Amino acid sequence: xxxxxxxxxxxxxxxxxxxxxxxxxxxxxxxxxxxxxxxxxxxxxxxxxxxxxxxxxxxxxxxxxxxxxxxxxxxxxxxxxxxxxxxxxxxxxxxxxxxxxxxxxx
Numbered sequence: 001x002x003x004x005x006x007x008x009x010x011x012x013x014x015x016x017x018x019x020x021x022x023x024x025x026x027x028x029x030x031x032x033x034x035x036x037x038x039x040x041x042x043x044x045x046x047x048x049x050x051x052x053x054x055x056x057x058x059x060x061x062x063x064x065x066x067x068x069x070x071x072x073x074x075x076x077x078x079x080x081x082x083x084x085x086x087x088x089x090x091x092x093x094x095x096x097x098x099x100x101x102x103x104x105x106x
Contacts, residue, residue: 002095006033006051009103020092024085024099025049035101042086044068047075047106049085051099060097061088075106 001017006028008014016031018024028036028049037048044067053061058081064072068087072078085099 002090002092002097004090004094005096005098006031006036007098007100008034009101010034018090018094020090022090024051024088024090026086027090028085028101033101035103035105036085037105038086040086044071044084044087047071047073047084050075050078050102050105051083051085052079052102053081053083053088054098054100055081057094057097057099060094075102076104077102 003015004018006014014033018027023042025038025042029038039048040046064083068084072082
């Protein structure tokens, strides 16, 4: 299973095993990652699972869909590498992926 590193708002690094096919949001919730709220449960109708994908992983995770871009308008401190973790499905080629969780969610 791929290992994903979540960097929590306080800087704590959390390396967790992720099930291929699950979303990053589901993986974060299952592993108690702090800062991922996921109010909508993964329906892409809020911005409370916002993460920053480390630059070297952007090509692997891909960019946001138009619907995701609309929801990112509700997130705080959006950057070029902002994504909603509910919209990123884990794949085997994501082993080593690093994402940062912002200080506050939308």
